[in-house]
Amino acid sequence: MSDIPVPSQHEVTREVADVPLRFPARRAWWIAFGIALALLSLFVVSVVHLLMNGPGIWGNNMPVNWGFPIFVYVWWLGLGHAGTLISALLLLLGQEWRNALNRFAEAMTLCAVICAGIYPIIHLGRPWFLYWMFPYPATMGVWPQFRSPLEWDIWAVMTYLIVSAIFWYIGLVPDLATMRDRARSLAKKRIYGLFALGWRGQAIHWLRWKKLYRLMAAIAVPLVVSVHSEVSLLFAAGQIPGWHSTIYPPYFVLGAAFSGFAIVSMIAIVVRRAFHLEALVTNRHLDLLGKVLLASGLMTAYGYVFEAFDALYSGDAHEIGTLMDRVGGVYLWSYWGAIILNFLPLQGLWFARVRNSPLLLFLISASVMIGMWMERYMLLVTSLYQDFLPSSFGRYTPTFWDWSTYIGTLGLFLTPFLLFLRFIPSISMFEEKEIADG
Amino acid sequence: MADRAPFGLLAEFRTAEDLEAAVHAALDNGHQRLDAFTPFPVEGVNEALGLTENRIGWFSLGGGILGIALMLAIQIGSNFNYPINVGGRPILAWPAFAVVDFELMVLFSVIVPVLAMLILDRLPKLHHPIFNAPRFALASDDRFFLLIKGDDPRFTEAGLFLDTRNPVSIERVE
Numbered sequence: 001m002s003d004i005p006v007p008s009q010h011e012v013t014r015e016v017a018d019v020p021l022r023f024p025a026r027r028a029w030w031i032a033f034g035i036a037l038a039l040l041s042l043f044v045v046s047v048v049h050l051l052m053n054g055p056g057i058w059g060n061n062m063p064v065n066w067g068f069p070i071f072v073y074v075w076w077l078g079l080g081h082a083g084t085l086i087s088a089l090l091l092l093l094g095q096e097w098r099n100a101l102n103r104f105a106e107a108m109t110l111c112a113v114i115c116a117g118i119y120p121i122i123h124l125g126r127p128w129f130l131y132w133m134f135p136y137p138a139t140m141g142v143w144p145q146f147r148s149p150l151e152w153d154i155w156a157v158m159t160y161l162i163v164s165a166i167f168w169y170i171g172l173v174p175d176l177a178t179m180r181d182r183a184r185s186l187a188k189k190r191i192y193g194l195f196a197l198g199w200r201g202q203a204i205h206w207l208r209w210k211k212l213y214r215l216m217a218a219i220a221v222p223l224v225v226s227v228h229s230e231v232s233l234l235f236a237a238g239q240i241p242g243w244h245s246t247i248y249p250p251y252f253v254l255g256a257a258f259s260g261f262a263i264v265s266m267i268a269i270v271v272r273r274a275f276h277l278e279a280l281v282t283n284r285h286l287d288l289l290g291k292v293l294l295a296s297g298l299m300t301a302y303g304y305v306f307e308a309f310d311a312l313y314s315g316d317a318h319e320i321g322t323l324m325d326r327v328g329g330v331y332l333w334s335y336w337g338a339i340i341l342n343f344l345p346l347q348g349l350w351f352a353r354v355r356n357s358p359l360l361l362f363l364i365s366a367s368v369m370i371g372m373w374m375e376r377y378m379l380l381v382t383s384l385y386q387d388f389l390p391s392s393f394g395r396y397t398p399t400f401w402d403w404s405t406y407i408g409t410l411g412l413f414l415t416p417f418l419l420f421l422r423f424i425p426s427i428s429m430f431e432e433k434e435i436a437d438g
Numbered sequence: 439m440a441d442r443a444p445f446g447l448l449a450e451f452r453t454a455e456d457l458e459a460a461v462h463a464a465l466d467n468g469h470q471r472l473d474a475f476t477p478f479p480v481e482g483v484n485e486a487l488g489l490t491e492n493r494i495g496w497f498s499l500g501g502g503i504l505g506i507a508l509m510l511a512i513q514i515g516s517n518f519n520y521p522i523n524v525g526g527r528p529i530l531a532w533p534a535f536a537v538v539d540f541e542l543m544v545l546f547s548v549i550v551p552v553l554a555m556l557i558l559d560r561l562p563k564l565h566h567p568i569f570n571a572p573r574f575a576l577a578s579d580d581r582f583f584l585l586i587k588g589d590d591p592r593f594t595e596a597g598l599f600l601d602t603r604n605p606v607s608i609e610r611v612e
Contacts, residue, residue: 008580009477009579009580010579010580013578013579013580135512135516141519141520142520143516143517143519143520144516145522146512146513146516146517146531146534146535146538147517147524147527147531147534147535148534149537151538152534152537152538152541155537155538155541155542156537156538156541158541158545159541159542159544159545162545162548162549163544163545163548166548166549166552167548170552174478174578177578178477178578178579180578181575181576181577181578181579182575182578182579193564194564197556197561197562197563197564198561198562198563198564198565198566199561199578200475200566200568200569200574200577201475201476201477201478201577201578202473202474202475202559203473203474203475203476203480203483203484203487203489204484204489204491204559205559205561206476206478206479206480206484207479207484207489207490207491208491208494208555208558208559209479209555210479211491211494211495212494212551212552212555215494215495215498215551216548216551216552219498219544219547219548222544223541223544226537226540226541226544230537230541233537430477430478430578431478433477433478433580434478434479437453437454437478437480
């Protein structure tokens with residue numbers, strides 16, 4: 001596997017920097033961008049309709065009053081986590097192969113966190129009062145409730161968004177300098193130059209940069225764990241059967257990493273094919289991604305087993321009732337769908353042949369994405385629709401606007417991500433050169 | 439302006455090892471005002487130039503403490519300012535406060551050292567004399583540059599010295 005020739009430093013610059021400068025796949029990009037913009041328009045229409053008519057346009061109502069906005073939020077945020085893990089954790093562990101993946105994985109994180117963050121905001125009912133979540137000396141004399149997980153949420157997501165953006169940008173500055181130096185037109189030189197902050201590769205700058213970058217990585221890893229743990233506490237801190245469990249924080253974090261590695265694999269496969277970067281994103285990278293996906297998937301499977309065990313071992317009638325609702329209730333499709341899509345195709349990754357096949361890895365990853373979506377649906381809806389009092393049992397049916405908002409967020413994700421692929425070097429050039437230097 | 443001292447002499451090398459060796463040789467030759475520009479961090483060059491930097495971690499620690507202190511002050515202040523009794527639970531609920539305290543600690547322990555790095559680096563600075571050298575653009579590609587600054591005590595001998603290191607090019611930077 002390691003007999004693939006390592007590209008020289010200049011080849012790295014040429015192959016990566018020339019993607020934004022002499023964009024190779026203009027037609028495909030415009031088609032994709034057109035689709036993304038169409039989806040984004042759907043999102044805008046849905047949100048405008050929501051602002052005019054209120055959350056009643058959605059299917060969430062008693063007893064399932066969280067519905068799409070919250071489980072899709074959890075799903076999006078989870079996807080984002082792999083970007084930070086690949087970037088930060090693998091950097092600290094000295095896994096150099098991450099250098100080919102970290103840039104677009106982090107960009108994916110940013111786009112996914114934007115999609116995640118918008119959901120609780122539009123779910124507020126009156127999103128224009130978002131600022132009530134922040135502590136400011138209000139004329140009404142009230143403050144946000146810092147003892148509530150709902151208040152923790154905004155701080156966790158906000159911190160995560162800002163720190164991911166800074167981590168991504170600081171890692172990008174030296175490459176923007178390369179773009180500045182390589183761009184032909186004055187306008188491009190100026191724009192890239194402005195964002196490169198005048199980076200000149202001076203020895204002392206590199207020294208400080210490296211210290212800062214590793215330090216931020218060391219901080220980002222516990223941050224990722226804390227963010228999805230915090231999200232799980234939105235559920236676990238309540239009394240609802242099926243939520244009130246100590247397995248929730250690790251279960252959520254691992255599921256997040258699992259779905260995130262799936263989307264990173266998909267993006268890696270598409271990017272390397274569209275931009276002919278097979279020399280940088282090699283089959284070895286796909287092989288390693290496949291292994292990480294398999295490992296995080298098996299850990300997520302452990303969460304499923306333990307969740308069922310937890311309910312049975314508790315002996316609590318409501319806990320067991322919720323478990324039964326999951327495996328045999330109205331929404332059993334979401335439980336079995338999650339198990340089948342998450343874990344059956346995944347077993348193919350035990351074989352090197354499957355891991356090395358871009359098509360199979362892509363299909364398995366897509367299956368995981370859908371499976372994890374079903375899992376988040378299952379965790380939320382099956383716990384809420386029949387909790388304690390039979391008199392308050394109910395059903396949950398998503399409406400057209402639930403779906404249109406969700407499908408619209410795909411545009412909210414794809415639009416900035418496609419702009420990233422078009423204008424920013426999608427692979428970290430200087431870190432690849434560092435490897436090439438040996 | 440003809441007699442104004444130049445910014446320095448810039449020599450271009452093909453590999454990091456060549457640059458590192460050149461730095462050592464320049465120091466042996468009595469040059470003191472040296473600098474290096476590379477496409478990626480090269481530890482050997484930093485060591486040869488005797489560069490150290492230990493402040494970034496301290497800025498991060500300070501930022502983290504500031505973040506925790508700020509958020510604790512807000513949480514304690516707001517809960518005393520408008521105490522809400524939720525089923526007799528304590529007003530100062532430390533386990534519940536800890537989550538947001540942690541997030542603010544993380545936020546500030548990243549923002550403060552980033553600002554510190556930019557200030558210590560004197561960045562953003564879009565104009566720098568080194569950019570006047572036409573071949574300097576390659577410093578962000580695959581070339582390694584040694585600069586002997588114009589205020590070096592033995593600057594007059596810098597050109598002769600650099601010639602002995604067989605660089606790809608030597609440029610006078612104004």
